[in-house]
Each structure stands twice: as C-alpha cells, then as structure tokens.
Amino acid sequence: MTAESSVSGIVPPVALTMGEPAGIGPEIAAKAFAALQGTLPFFLIGDPRHLPEGVAFTRIDTPADALGAKSLPVLPYDFQTPRVPGVAQAEHAQPVIDVIAQAVDLTQNGRALAVCTNPINKKALKDGAEFPFPGHTEYLSHLAGDAHVVMMLACDALRVVPATIHIALSDVPTSLTREKLAQVIRTTHAALIRDFGLDAPRLAIAGLNPHAGEGGAMGMDEIDMITPLLDDLRAEGLDLLGPLPADTMFHASARAGYDAAVCMYHDQALIPIKTIDFAGGVNVTLGLPFVRTSPDHGTAYDIAGTGKADATSLINALRMAHQMGLARRQEST
Ligand SMILES: NC(=O)C1=CN([C@@H]2O[C@H](COP(=O)(O)OP(=O)(O)OC[C@H]3O[C@@H](n4cnc5c(N)ncnc54)[C@H](O)[C@@H]3O)[C@@H](O)[C@H]2O)C=CC1
Numbered sequence: 536m537t538a539e540s541s542v543s544g545i546v547p548p549v550a551l552t553m554g555e556p557a558g559i560g561p562e563i564a565a566k567a568f569a570a571l572q573g574t575l576p577f578f579l580i581g582d583p584r585h586l587p588e589g590v591a592f593t594r595i596d597t598p599a600d601a602l603g604a605k606s607l608p609v610l611p612y613d614f615q616t617p618r619v620p621g622v623a624q625a626e627h628a629q630p631v632i633d634v635i636a637q638a639v640d641l642t643q644n645g646r647a648l649a650v651c652t653n654p655i656n657k658k659a660l661k662d663g664a665e666f667p668f669p670g671h672t673e674y675l676s677h678l679a680g681d682a683h684v685v686m687m688l689a690c691d692a693l694r695v696v697p698a699t700i701h702i703a704l705s706d707v708p709t710s711l712t713r714e715k716l717a718q719v720i721r722t723t724h725a726a727l728i729r730d731f732g733l734d735a736p737r738l739a740i741a742g743l744n745p746h747a748g749e750g751g752a753m754g755m756d757e758i759d760m761i762t763p764l765l766d767d768l769r770a771e772g773l774d775l776l777g778p779l780p781a782d783t784m785f786h787a788s789a790r791a792g793y794d795a796a797v798c799m800y801h802d803q804a805l806i807p808i809k810t811i812d813f814a815g816g817v818n819v820t821l822g823l824p825f826v827r828t829s830p831d832h833g834t835a836y837d838i839a840g841t842g843k844a845d846a847t848s849l850i851n852a853l854r855m856a857h858q859m860g861l862a863r864r865q866e867s868t
Pocket residue numbers: 559563653654655656657658671818829830831832833834835836837838843844845846848
C-alpha cells in the first residue's frame with residue numbers, strides 16, 4: 536500500500552507561492568509543472584500576468600480544481616501591475632507577503648497538502664511593506680503562533696541546520712545562547728525522526744571558533760557553553776558528535792558519520808551544501824505544524840526573464856513537500 540492510497544479522502548495539492556515576481560519564480564514554476572506532468576499535484580498562487588509569455592495556465596477557483604489540470608493551475612492573486620524581470624517593485628511587496636499567508640491558511644485548513652515557497656527578496660519586502668521578518672522562516676513561525684522553528688537545507692549528500700540565521704556575523708556570539716542551541720538541536724532531532732523517517736538520528740555539531748576553539752586558544756564558546764550543553768543532551772540519549780572544527784566536518788568520509796550537521800551561523804551551514812549541490816538542494820522549515828519547503832536558491836535577478844533558470848531545486852522542494860505532507864496526513868488518521 537502506498538502512502539497515498541492508505542490515507543482516506545482525496546489528497547489535496549501542494550500550494551506553491553509565486554514569491555518575488557521579478558525573479559525566476561514564475562519561470563521555474565512553469566518548468567516544474569512541465570517536468571512533473573501532473574504526477575505531483577500542485578498549484579501556483581500569484582498573478583498569471585507574471586508568468587513568462589506563452590506559458591499555458593489554468594485559472595482555478597479553489598485548490599481542488601488543480602487536480603487533473605492539463606496546464607499550470609493558478610489560483611489568481613491580483614498584484615495590480617505587471618512585473619519587470621530583474622527589478623523589484625515596491626507595490627508588489629504586500630501581495631508577495633499576502634500570498635505566503637494564503638498558502639499557509641489553505642494548508643492549515645486542509646485544502647492544500649503543504650506549502651512550497653518560491654524565493655523572495657527580503658529587503659524588497661522590508662522596504663516596500665515594512666515586513667518585520669528576515670525571511671520566510673521567521674514569518675512562518677509567526678503565522679504558526681511563534682512556533683520554535685529551525686531552517687534545514689537538505690540534499691542527497693548532506694543536511695545542514697544553521698542555529699542562527701539571518702543576523703549579522705557580529706551578533707552571532709550573543710544570539711547563540713545555550714537555550715537557543717538546545718532548542719535547535721532538539722527540534723532537528725525530532726524532525727529527523729518524524730519527517731525524515733530516521734530511527735536514531737546522529738547529529739554533528741560544529742564549533743563556533745576556528746578549530747572548535749582549540750582547547751580555548753581560539754575562543755571559549757566551546758568550553759563555556761557548547762560542550763557542556765552537548766554533554767547534557769547526550770545524557771538525555773541524543774547521539775551527538777562535537778563540537779567539531781567546521782572546516783573538516785563536510786568532506787565525504789566525515790559526512791558519512793552523521794545524518795545532519797548543526798552549524799552555528801548561516802554561512803557555516805549554507806556554504807558546504809550550496810557547494811556540494813546548488814542545483815538540487817531543498818530548504819525545509821522544521822518545527823512547524825504544517826510542511827513548508829523551498830528551493831535553496833534566491834531570486835536570481837541576473838537571469839530573470841532570460842529562460843535560463845534551472846527548476847531542479849524547486850522540483851525537489853515540491854517532491855519533499857508532497858512526501859512530508861502525505862506522511863503528516865497519515866499520522867493524523
Ligand atoms: N528562500 C528564499 O526566499 C531565498 C531568497 N533569497 C534572496 O534572493 C536574492 C538574491 O540572492 P543571491 O545571493 O543573489 O542568490 P541567488 O541564489 O538568487 O543567485 C546566486 C547565483 O546563482 C544563480 N542561480 C540561482 N538560482 C538559479 C537557478 N534556479 N538556475 C540557474 N541559476 C541560478 C543566479 O543567477 C546567481 O548568479 C536576495 O534578495 C536573497 O535574500 C536567497 C536565498 C533564499
């Protein structure tokens with residue numbers, strides 16, 4: 536019995552947001568639909584005028600209408616004005632935010648299976664609509680009642696979690712408290728069991744400083760906070776490696792020793808995965824009451840409107856959203 540057939544009722548489609556219309560979101564949405572050929576039901580929420588010229592689409596009134604659609608199903612959201620590829624427009628900021636909220640609402644009330652988001656330009660939303668969140672992750676946490684969420688990027692070869700996300704490097708040491716790191720490790724561990732189907736996840740925890748502090752010669756954060764925390768979590772039964780020097784924990788044989796790496800800041804986590812598999816990586820938010828995935832890349836303004844965008848990361852994100860959404864439905868029956 537497949538996951539799909541074991542769940543009663545019709546499985547709703549995944550809700551895909553348009554994201555920043557001036558970026559590559561419209562193009563990769565159309566390419567993903569063409570590649571998936573209806574094998575993975577999803578619908579786009581956005582303004583159909585923002586799709587590349589000539590892309591066939593089906594205007595839908597409700598998510599269920601997407602099932603069986605012969606061309607890209609679009610639940611229309613009026614952005615008022617056309618897009619200019621490569622140029623963020625202030626008047627699009629609020630509609631971009633509203634579309635994300637609509638996708639979440641449809642998922643939380645069971646009309647969509649999961650949320651998959653196309654990339655946004657965080658600064659454009661801040662400038663155009665005073666968006667108070669650094670990205671989707673924090674906004675989704677807010678929409679879910681301030682859920683403790685964690686950002687994970689995943690590809691076949693590696694899963695990484697930045698414990699601090701979109702903050703200045705100079706703010707990392709003060710933001711990285713024992714409580715925060717404990718919450719990130721616990722949320723990651725639980726999600727590897729619930730959403731990735733692992734029985735006994737092994738986590739590798741990076742140090743903050745070069746050489747993980749080298750016994751205090753290059754920083755005290757490992758001795759003062761990270762090591763004691765890891766010892767306490769091991770006593771609870773978690774399988775943890777570290778704190779490890781970040782420069783030597785991502786080569787192939789090191790990666791074989793763990794299921795996910797928890798890193799101390801954004802670039803420590805994202806540089807290795809985007810180097811290993813920029814085209815195929817998926818961003819997934821852990822700790823939400825619903826499933827949310829996204830491609831690992833950004834708006835790619837430099838190629839927007841050229842037809843050169845690669846939809847692989849979005850296709851993988853849609854696949855992960857669908858699989859996790861099905862598993863969550865099964866859990867609830
Ligand atoms: N989930 C999200 O909403 C994310 C949003 N962003 C936002 O995207 C904007 C641009 O960020 P950048 O650092 O320039 O990263 P980017 O990922 O947009 O672009 C980096 C380079 O990779 C290329 N590229 C990216 N995706 C591609 C694809 N699918 N096919 C072919 N080439 C691709 C671009 O053309 C560019 O040369 C920023 O405003 C950032 O905040 C960045 C990452 C994730």
